[in-house]
Amino acid sequence: MISSDNIIEISNLHFSREERAIYQDINLKVPRGKVTAIMGPSGIGKTTLLRLIGGQLKPSSGAIEFDGDDITQCNRKQLYKVRRKMGMLFQSGALFTEMSVFDNIAFPIREHTDLSESIIRKIVLMKLEAVGLRGAAKLFPSELSGGMARRAALARSIALDPELIMYDEPFAGQDPISMGVIVRLIRELNDALGLTSIVVSHDVEEVLSIADYVYIVANKTVIAHGTPEQLRHESSEQVIQFMQGKPDGPVPFHFPSDDYKKDIFNNA
Amino acid sequence: MLDKRLQSLGRHGVDFITGAGRAGALLIGALKPAGRGLKLLPLLIKQLYIVGVQSLIIIVVSGLFIGMVLSLQGYTILVGYGAEQSLGQMVALSLLRELGPVVSALLFAGRAGSALTAEIGLMKSNEQLSSLEMMAIDPLHQVIAPRFWAGIISLPLLSAIFSTVGILGGHLVGVDWLGVDTGAFWSVMQASVEWQEDIVNGGIKSLVFAVVVTWIALHKGYDAVPTSEGISKATTSTVVQSSLAILGLDFVLTALMFG
Amino acid sequence: MISKRIELMVGLFLLAGISAILVLGIKVADSQLGGNSASYQLTAKFDNIGGLKVRSAIKVGGVVVGRVSSISLDEDFSPNVTMDIDTQYNQFPDSSSVAILTSGLLGEQFIGLTPGFVDEETELLTNGDAIEDTRSAMVLEDLIGQFLYGSNDD
Numbered sequence: 277m278i279s280s281d282n283i284i285e286i287s288n289l290h291f292s293r294e295e296r297a298i299y300q301d302i303n304l305k306v307p308r309g310k311v312t313a314i315m316g317p318s319g320i321g322k323t324t325l326l327r328l329i330g331g332q333l334k335p336s337s338g339a340i341e342f343d344g345d346d347i348t349q350c351n352r353k354q355l356y357k358v359r360r361k362m363g364m365l366f367q368s369g370a371l372f373t374e375m376s377v378f379d380n381i382a383f384p385i386r387e388h389t390d391l392s393e394s395i396i397r398k399i400v401l402m403k404l405e406a407v408g409l410r411g412a413a414k415l416f417p418s419e420l421s422g423g424m425a426r427r428a429a430l431a432r433s434i435a436l437d438p439e440l441i442m443y444d445e446p447f448a449g450q451d452p453i454s455m456g457v458i459v460r461l462i463r464e465l466n467d468a469l470g471l472t473s474i475v476v477s478h479d480v481e482e483v484l485s486i487a488d489y490v491y492i493v494a495n496k497t498v499i500a501h502g503t504p505e506q507l508r509h510e511s512s513e514q515v516i517q518f519m520q521g522k523p524d525g526p527v528p529f530h531f532p533s534d535d536y537k538k539d540i541f542n543n544a
Numbered sequence: 545m546l547d548k549r550l551q552s553l554g555r556h557g558v559d560f561i562t563g564a565g566r567a568g569a570l571l572i573g574a575l576k577p578a579g580r581g582l583k584l585l586p587l588l589i590k591q592l593y594i595v596g597v598q599s600l601i602i603i604v605v606s607g608l609f610i611g612m613v614l615s616l617q618g619y620t621i622l623v624g625y626g627a628e629q630s631l632g633q634m635v636a637l638s639l640l641r642e643l644g645p646v647v648s649a650l651l652f653a654g655r656a657g658s659a660l661t662a663e664i665g666l667m668k669s670n671e672q673l674s675s676l677e678m679m680a681i682d683p684l685h686q687v688i689a690p691r692f693w694a695g696i697i698s699l700p701l702l703s704a705i706f707s708t709v710g711i712l713g714g715h716l717v718g719v720d721w722l723g724v725d726t727g728a729f730w731s732v733m734q735a736s737v738e739w740q741e742d743i744v745n746g747g748i749k750s751l752v753f754a755v756v757v758t759w760i761a762l763h764k765g766y767d768a769v770p771t772s773e774g775i776s777k778a779t780t781s782t783v784v785q786s787s788l789a790i791l792g793l794d795f796v797l798t799a800l801m802f803g
Numbered sequence: 804m805i806s807k808r809i810e811l812m813v814g815l816f817l818l819a820g821i822s823a824i825l826v827l828g829i830k831v832a833d834s835q836l837g838g839n840s841a842s843y844q845l846t847a848k849f850d851n852i853g854g855l856k857v858r859s860a861i862k863v864g865g866v867v868v869g870r871v872s873s874i875s876l877d878e879d880f881s882p883n884v885t886m887d888i889d890t891q892y893n894q895f896p897d898s899s900s901v902a903i904l905t906s907g908l909l910g911e912q913f914i915g916l917t918p919g920f921v922d923e924e925t926e927l928l929t930n931g932d933a934i935e936d937t938r939s940a941m942v943l944e945d946l947i948g949q950f951l952y953g954s955n956d957d
């Protein structure tokens with residue numbers, strides 16, 4: 277089991293929020309040591325999927341195997357142990373607002389290791405250098421731009437060199453240069469440290485350029501998966517629509533709703 | 545019609561009970577010895593600063609004025625019986641038994657409690673709590689526990705400061721302004737105020753209020769709907785519910801202690 | 804991580820809070836904190852103790868010398884009051900008397916102890932002694948009654 281090629285195996289997962297089903301019978305495998313991308317329309321449940329993997333949400337049925345442990349069966353204590361092997365970049369960044377950028381990145385290191393302050397300093401500055409924010413170490417999150425905050429959060433999520441890093445929209449709000457830097461950073465971290473990465477993103481080109489394997493989720497399940505090369509040549513209408521960004525097609529752009537005309541004229 | 549009402553009653557009941565359950569779990573989680581005492585100390589100091597030190601000014605100013613008003617009102621009543629010598633007793637007992645614990649708890653709920661709720665609600669809404677969890681750090685230990693202890697330590701001290709300043713304010717008006725004999729002011733007070741009966745009981749009251757207010761504030765923040773509207777609602781309800789809890793509990797405690 | 808200034812302010816705050824408690828304890832309640840200093844006990848039997856309570860003061864010439872420690876009812880249904888007197892004041896002769904007095908018109912009731920005369924036969928009161936000469940509380944209703952009957956008799 278431990279030597280399995282997949283660090284995560286999600287099988288027959290069902291999850292719903294209130295009465296609305298988000299996932300129905302989704303199956304997904306994340307190969308170890310690779311960059312796996314998850315793409316899909318907004319609101320389809322990509323963030324939810326990452327939270328399910330992190331054990332913050334409980335599915336109604338199905339299993340999520342992470343490195344041999346079934347996340348869905350873990351109690352609180354086991355969960356905290358498993359999470360030490362994960363890093364997550366939140367969509368909003370989620371920096372601690374009452375600490376400086378430096379302390380934000382030092383925080384997980386201070387909490388989970390007994391390293392001396394001088395070593396911590398070196399690690400933090402290295403991580404900040406990697407995301408191009410070493411000069412901003414003393415600033416507070418409120419003094420950062422959205423893109424900078426995201427890069428700082430990225431530095432924090434890799435602070436402890438976890439086995440698995442989940443990036444929720446790492447490219448959002450980045451200019452082309454820092455976008456390029458982050459794309460390379462994700463790739464390099466993955467290869468140099470032998471990590472596994474999951475990247476959630478809408479930026480089709482960037483994702484296809486770094487991912488080893490891609491899943492496209494829609495309609496409560498995986499609608500296509502394969503290497504970027506395979507997906508480019510995918511003939512399914514849904515995939516073509518998503519990859520080329522066409523509003524009309526089998527993938528609904530709208531949140532599930534009643535008929536538009538009916539809704540508008542109903543209350544007239 | 546009746547059916548609907550019953551249904552909504554049932555739903556409210558269930559909401560209430562699950563809410564209480566979550567609040568209980570929050571308290572237990574925050575108090576469970578985490579085996580990281582030393583790491584908690586800096587967090588506790590910081591929270592003592594925010595919850596305690598920053599409430600000091602409003603407590604001192606209010607204490608002073610309430611003591612002065614008590615003295616003024618008391619004097620006009622007592623002088624009618626020629627009993628203005630008992631002014632010190634009246635001021636001290638009202639402050640120690642009632643006004644000190646109750647008013648400082650109310651001010652604390654408005655000043656520190658609402659801030660705690662808003663802060664934690666915001667931490668929830670911008671995913672700071674989630675990201676703590678994902679870093680394998682329990683937000684109950686990291687965020688809730690230090691705030692809880694800071695509240696429990698701060699309020700009784702604030703309330704003692706309130707009463708002390710209030711008595712000084714009473715002295716200021718009664719003795720320095722209205723001319724009650726200073727010896728009588730203190731000695732009648734000293735003869736009637738009891739360490740156990742008045743000061744310890746007042747302290748117990750404010751300890752109970754501290755637990756309740758801090759607990760409500762933290763629970764409301766932790767349970768807030770993570771939107772700006774949800775947080776503002778949670779903040780309001782912290783102040784309202786804490787105030788009601790303070791007044792209700794004050795009656796119960798008074799009945800138990802002095803009844 | 805935390806600035807020295809914050810640590811200092813928190814330290815001062817804790818100090819202020821604790822000194823406030825001490826001020827309340829010492830200056831306001833005038834209690835000998837911890838020093839539940841040595842005392843000896845005397846008893847006195849009254850007909851009526853009025854509103855006297857446990858912890859009421861025992862005063863000599865207005866100075867508090869002790870406190871009532873317990874109140875019980877004897878077999879003959881007269882109240883028996885036990886008083887804790889500070890050992891610092893142990894020079895009272897057995898001819899001393901006690902009376903239940905009221906501070907002011909509506910104030911608290913306390914026991915006023917009047918030290919008696921001293922001659923060869925008098926001894927000093929010691930632990931467990933009873934004071935014989937007692938005067939009970941004045942009960943307002945009785946007083947009014949006496950006043951009414953008294954004026955009828957005239």
Ligand SMILES: Nc1ncnc2c1ncn2[C@@H]1O[C@H](COP(=O)(O)OP(=O)(O)OP(=O)(O)O)[C@@H](O)[C@H]1O
Pocket residue numbers: 293294298317318319320321322323324325367
């Ligand atoms: N706390 C919540 N309570 C109820 N429903 C929620 C909650 N959070 C998300 N949802 C719903 O779950 C669905 C999936 O949300 P999720 O955040 O996973 O989407 P997403 O795929 O990450 O979208 P985006 O690309 O816009 O970030 C959405 O339709 C949303 O309405």
Ligand SMILES: [Mg+2]
Pocket residue numbers: 322323324367444
């Ligand atoms: Mg998302």
